[in-house]
Amino acid sequence: MSSISDIIERYLIQMLQDAPSGILQVKRSELADLFQCVPSQINYVISTRFTVEKGYVVESKRGGGGYIRLFKVQPPSSGDYYELLQELIGSQMSQSAAEDLIYRLIDEGWMSVREATLVRKMISRDVLDLPMLVRDQVRARMMRSVVTTLYASKGE
Incomplete structure (x- = not known):
């Protein structure tokens, strides 16, 4: 059974996909009422x-007139996208941020589900049994390496 958060997420994603402009603007209070x-x-x-x-x-x-505006960023050219991903990863990365990035890489065709499963396991707290600061630094280095490898394998 889906949680209310899952239901709200699916609803917003569907509305965003249906929006002709690719931008969704909704009122927080209206969503809460819905x-x-x-x-x-x-x-x-x-x-x-x-x-x-x-x-x-x-x-x-x-x-009172507040809103939430959402849109999905379209990736720029591959070279620019590679640089954007490297910058996004930075020098430290939490497990949840790394997993979000992995799902994005799947959605955008950079990574297969099998590759994602392997990487998610490698970057997990269970495997990286280190103090948090060191763990987040190691995870970032691993994610930068993954992105570099995926970029190179695209032949660009």
Whole structure:
């Protein structure tokens, strides 16, 4: 059975796909009414399911006329995209940010599901049994290496 967060996420993704402009603008309060939940549940879904690592940009304005504006970033040319990914990874990366990036790489055709499963296991806390700061640094180095390898294998 799906959680309310999963249902809200699927709804927003479908609305975004159906939006002619590729931009979705909704009111937080209207979504909360639609799903019979508190507005903070909507905030939670937006902040955890629509991240930069997953390829989304979120703009938000609070207050009476407030809204949430979502759109999925289209990747630039391969060379620029490679640089963007390297910058996004940075020198440290949490497990959740790395997993979000892995799902983005699958969605954009850079990585197969099998490759993603292997990488997700390699970057997990269970495998990287190190102090958190060191673990996040090692994970970032691993993710930069994965992106470099995927980029090189595309022959560009």
